[in-house]
Amino acid sequence: MEAAGCRPQLWALCLPFSFLLWSLPATGMEATASPSPAPALPCAAFTKRTCEECVKNTKCLWCGENDTCMDYPVSKLIPPSSVCELKDSYWGICFVNFEAIIITIGVVAGLLLLLTVCCCCYCCRRRRPSRKHERKVKHDEIRKKYGLLPDSDHPYSRYENE
Template identity: 50%
Template sequence: MSSFTIERQTPTTSLSIAAVVLWVSFVSLGDCQTTPAPITPCSAHKNCDTCVPHAKCLWCFTTNNCTEYPVSWLLPPSSVCQLSQARWGVCWLNFEALIIALAVLGGTILLSIAVCCCCCCCKKRPSGPDRDEERFARKREEIKQRSEERKVERKARHDEIRRKYGLMVDSDHPYSKFENE
């Protein structure tokens, strides 16, 4: 039987192992540096498919060449290429249509944001009756009250006329009809 001895690690040995691992990782990171790929000029591209994937390049079908996209201007000047003949990003969509599509998309997004904001503002208004509804309800109540008052006055006048002509059965009245019992 062979016996294995297990060494007990002390904090200093674990610390030294950690230091060695850290040193190796720094050394290995220093050796893994990559050099950036050389940037090819736009004029080196000979067709639209190789030119337009680069964001700084613009393909012109009029001259069939790839030129640098003039980033100082949002739209390339007509001296570089006409908008209907310029391609940027994809070959199947001309620059003019791209601008129109982006403008429509941006307008749609802004309009939908405005509609959402209006809907949110309308929902925050109290759901109870507003001032106009309250005012109309008060007027309706006043009209109803005046109508009731007029009705009571009319009934009082009619009763007075009935009493005057003896049409009302009243035990106090001397000319009341005799009832058969």
């Protein structure tokens, strides 16, 4: 009397779980398809409403100049001024216009780049003296090995001509 896939020692533990699995379809707990989400309204449906309603959908762009909600022009990174001026465009949030978002992203990216370059330069300058010291120690060891240092007591020191 072995449950499917269970070892004989664990049969007592597997039986309740296998019974539970076998009884699920009979108890009406089978998986049911969830209702499909309601189709999203097109962006133009939010024209002459509020900016908040329009920008809830990230595919929409709100133009505050004439209170229109339009599809974000995905073929362009920045919406052209023929669609809406940047100072009147809102995307994602309504309390900051698109122009301010672009300027902020540019400033933050520039600061991060500058910070990275400064850190790299600082680290390289800091390592330079230590590298010089390491190189000097290595060269001195080689000179000592071949007896090129005057106070060398190494067995391979230079023979004196006598």
